[in-house]
Amino acid sequence: MLDGVRQTGVNEWEVPVGYVPGMRVPGKFFLSESLASTLEPGAIQQLANVATMPGIIRHSLAMPDIHWGYGFPIGGVAAFSLDEGVISPGGVGFDINCGVRLLTTPLEKKDVSGRSDLIEELFRAVPTGVGGKSSLRMSSRNLDGMMIKGASWAVDAGYGTKRDLIRCEDGGYMKQADSHAVSAKAKQRGVPQGGTLGSGNHFLEMQVVSEIFDPCAAQVFGIRLGQICCMIHCGSRGLGHQVCTDHLKLLESATKKYHITLPDRQLACAPIMSPEGKDYFGAMAASANYAWANRQIITHSVRQVLAKMFRIDYEDMPLVYDVAHNVAKIEEHGVDGKRVKVCIHRKGATRAFGPESCELPDELKKIGQPVIIPGSMGTSSFVLRGTKTAMEKTFGSTCHGAGRIMSRTQAKKNLSGKEIMANLLKAGIIVRAHSDNAIADEAPEVYKPSDEVVKVVHDVGISRLVARLSPLGVIKG
Amino acid sequence: MSFEEISHTADVKIRARALTLNALFTDAFLALMQVMYGTDRNEGIIKEIRIESDNIESLLCDFLSEVLFIADVEGLVFSRADIAIYGLHLTAVLNGESFDPLRHSSGTEVKGISYSGLVIQKDANGYMLDILFDV
Numbered sequence: 001m002l003d004g005v006r007q008t009g010v011n012e013w014e015v016p017v018g019y020v021p022g023m024r025v026p027g028k029f030f031l032s033e034s035l036a037s038t039l040e041p042g043a044i045q046q047l048a049n050v051a052t053m054p055g056i057i058r059h060s061l062a063m064p065d066i067h068w069g070y071g072f073p074i075g076g077v078a079a080f081s082l083d084e085g086v087i088s089p090g091g092v093g094f095d096i097n098c099g100v101r102l103l104t105t106p107l108e109k110k111d112v113s114g115r116s117d118l119i120e121e122l123f124r125a126v127p128t129g130v131g132g133k134s135s136l137r138m139s140s141r142n143l144d145g146m147m148i149k150g151a152s153w154a155v156d157a158g159y160g161t162k163r164d165l166i167r168c169e170d171g172g173y174m175k176q177a178d179s180h181a182v183s184a185k186a187k188q189r190g191v192p193q194g195g196t197l198g199s200g201n202h203f204l205e206m207q208v209v210s211e212i213f214d215p216c217a218a219q220v221f222g223i224r225l226g227q228i229c230c231m232i233h234c235g236s237r238g239l240g241h242q243v244c245t246d247h248l249k250l251l252e253s254a255t256k257k258y259h260i261t262l263p264d265r266q267l268a269c270a271p272i273m274s275p276e277g278k279d280y281f282g283a284m285a286a287s288a289n290y291a292w293a294n295r296q297i298i299t300h301s302v303r304q305v306l307a308k309m310f311r312i313d314y315e316d317m318p319l320v321y322d323v324a325h326n327v328a329k330i331e332e333h334g335v336d337g338k339r340v341k342v343c344i345h346r347k348g349a350t351r352a353f354g355p356e357s358c359e360l361p362d363e364l365k366k367i368g369q370p371v372i373i374p375g376s377m378g379t380s381s382f383v384l385r386g387t388k389t390a391m392e393k394t395f396g397s398t399c400h401g402a403g404r405i406m407s408r409t410q411a412k413k414n415l416s417g418k419e420i421m422a423n424l425l426k427a428g429i430i431v432r433a434h435s436d437n438a439i440a441d442e443a444p445e446v447y448k449p450s451d452e453v454v455k456v457v458h459d460v461g462i463s464r465l466v467a468r469l470s471p472l473g474v475i476k477g
Numbered sequence: 478m479s480f481e482e483i484s485h486t487a488d489v490k491i492r493a494r495a496l497t498l499n500a501l502f503t504d505a506f507l508a509l510m511q512v513m514y515g516t517d518r519n520e521g522i523i524k525e526i527r528i529e530s531d532n533i534e535s536l537l538c539d540f541l542s543e544v545l546f547i548a549d550v551e552g553l554v555f556s557r558a559d560i561a562i563y564g565l566h567l568t569a570v571l572n573g574e575s576f577d578p579l580r581h582s583s584g585t586e587v588k589g590i591s592y593s594g595l596v597i598q599k600d601a602n603g604y605m606l607d608i609l610f611d612v
Contacts, residue, residue: 070593094589131576199586241588265592407484434582
């Protein structure tokens with residue numbers, strides 16, 4: 001383990017106050033001994049930097065998929081007091097509400113295994129990659145709808161069912177969205193990209209449920225062994241990227257105005273209740289809603305392809321859940337024995353609310369919310385459930401993915417896209433992308449093993465394993 | 478043109494060296510275009526942009542963010558920039574072509590230009606830049 005970091009329990013580590021000057025609280029992260037060698041000093045420096053921000057409560061936290069990002073580390077979680085705390089785009093990222101959803105189907109492995117025609121049809125139906133534009137004709141009124149009502153707008157417009165909304169974090173939209181705080185430039189970027197996947201680590205994957213760990217929770221979530229599912233991973237596209245860029249600049253001025261000292265300009269922030277803080281929060285919520293609508297539109301396209309190809313009913317492909325990975329929210333948590341509203345930032349982390357959380361729909365209250373953790377192209381993805389331990393230890397948060405361990409430059413040097421595709425095909429996984437580069441960039445080898453990452457959160461108890469999903473076919477940006 | 482991609486786990490980190498600030502900014506611009514659209518990029522369509530910022534690091538971030546915006550909304554891929562910097566004012570004449578999915582899909586979308594780890598330094602040999610693109 002890195003110098004200056006101390007172990008406080010099994011898989012639990014502390015970065016003491018003083019690791020970097022000005023820390024107000026300690027840093028805390030969750031990592032197994034076997035993953036410790038993957039930890040970068042830059043990530044711990046960023047975790048400690050977050051601890052210097054005004055109004056931070058208890059700890060600057062990081063999940064076991066922690067890695068070096070910008071502003072907050074990836075896997076970073078921090079809660080701030082509404083009175084004394086700040087809000088920062090550095091704690092959310094450029095891809096606001098990058099998130100993931102899982103839908104089930106009545107199909108089985110034999111129906112889709114080796115079906116390259118299915119993957120090709122999905123690749124045609126869902127625009128992907130750099131320059132990918134939507135085939136929808138989006139008006140500015142529609143764009144406003146996406147920003148204000150998110151997935152709920154999409155369902156009203158015919159891109160899904162009312163039941164989908166029950167199975168989205170926050171019902172598929174944040175009510176604090178303020179589309180007036182979204183610049184004309186951001187809106188201009190948002191119009192042609194509704195319903196597009198994007199590039200980088202975004203993907204759409206056909207998977208089979210290959211193992212059930214918790215039959216009771218699986219039944220409540222609507223998952224059964226051998227079932228074919230579809231996982232969709234994407235975010236708020238150019239609209240969210242522009243909102244982050246615009247507000248980063250505005251908040252940099254605010255940082256000076258409110259005399260806040262920071263160790264990294266990317267952590268630019270303002271008091272949550274200041275005009276600048278409220279504007280960012282409103283614009284960020286509007287972008288988060290755009291992302292939920294985006295995933296809902298893509299879901300509709302997938303259902304249409306599957307319904308037509310396999311003659312199954314649209315309604316027989318229900319959503320398990322949709323979670324946000326990059327977001328700031330106002331939530332109520334226990335702090336010093338009292339229920340207190342806080343502003344929580346999750347940057348590459350997933351909400352993992354446990355049983356009896358009042359935010360969950362009745363049907364999930366006994367079990368806790370579904371947590372969806374995507375693996376990499378060749379490795380398993382997982383469904384977990386939120387826990388009371390997460391509410392106590394991590395403000396109801398857990399990991400969001402495997403977490404990278406190899407740089408993109410190294411990946412391209414070591415691995416050719418064609419070889420990776422051929423190896424995956426041998427393992428029964430069909431990959432479709434616009435370029436070989438996109439495949440080499442996101443090869444299974446560049447990530448921590450997803451099994452080990454979820455084992456840590458399961459063992460620590462901040463979420464519990466429900467099911468394993470194995471990949472069969474994937475489209476990449 | 479003098480830039481290289483430095484190892485970074487999650488994102489794209491670029492290091493550039495140049496004799497002048499104009500050349501340093503041009504390198505950062507070319508790196509951004511290459512990361513997003515690959516190396517097969519032609520000239521033909523001209524766009525002019527003007528930027529003013531509070532400091533030199535912001536000037537570079539604001540310039541590259543504006544390039545990202547124009548490329549995205551106008552569907553353009555640039556191959557050349559003639560940049561002139563006076564104090565904290567920048568004028569750039571960008572030269573490029575329309576996005577062609579067959580030739581320009583080998584890259585990765587850049588989501589934003591980060592201030593984390595952004596360094597612009599002057600020494601006896603000219604200027605040095607480290608910059609991180611979120612992908």
